[in-house]
Amino acid sequence: MPDIVGNGGVICMRFSEPVSSVVPGLHGRILGVLARTDRALTGRAVAGLLHSPASPSGVQKVLDDLVSNGVVLAEPAGRARLYTLNRDHVAAEAIDQLARLRDVLLQRIKAEADSWTIPATAVWLFGSTARGQGDADSDLDLLVVRPDSVDDSDPTWLEQVESLAAHASLWSGNSCEVVEYSAGEIQDMIGHRARLVTELRRDAVPIAGTSPQQALKRKAG
Helix, strand or coil, X not given: CCXXXXXXXXXXXXXXCHHHHCCCHHHHHHHHHHXXXXXXXXXXXXXXCCCCCCCHHHHHHHHHHHHHCCCEEEEEECCEEEXXXXXXXXXHHHHHHHHCHHHHHXXXXXXXXXXXXXXXXXXXXXXXXXXXXXXXXCCEEEEEEECCCCCCCCHHHHHHHHHHHHHHHHHHCXXXXXXXXXXXXXXXXXXXXXXXXXXXXXXXXXXXECCHHHHCCCCCC
16 A cells, blocks of 8 residues: 555655655556656666665566566566566556656646736745655645745735645645745845755756746856
């Protein structure tokens, strides 16, 4: 059974290996690796692409099982075997969609942010989920940049942010934490070379509004 944690019993998304959010265990993790490539891979190569280690024997057992069920194709290559996802299988489309769960989630967040009555200057994903390292216990971290012309206690603004956090949590199953700064506060952080700015420049994923590359430009001089 997949892990059920928090959020009213909703299945939480493993952002690093999203297929395993629905297909539990090593089966889901291996299907995720094969869904991300059209290249034929040896069992050793599949094991090397897993986010966290698994025993070679365990990987081989799962590959054999997937081949016996027709979901994965195997062809001989000398003493080894090469494995690919069977793209003609009726389950292939669903597996591809599961592998793209993170992209679908970000598209939903963007659509809601783009519909706001008071547009945000920017909405970015940051933290472990932005780095592709998040698991079922990870928060979904969003940074929202508020226009300087909008007060942080504006009821419409607050309702927008709270609604986005609630929906993102429901869509993913993970707790959504929103960090909010005004555009001016972001500029002050750049001037003081705040550690968060360094992390955002390195990891932040743009969702809506101004990109991190534009908003976090180093000041001249």
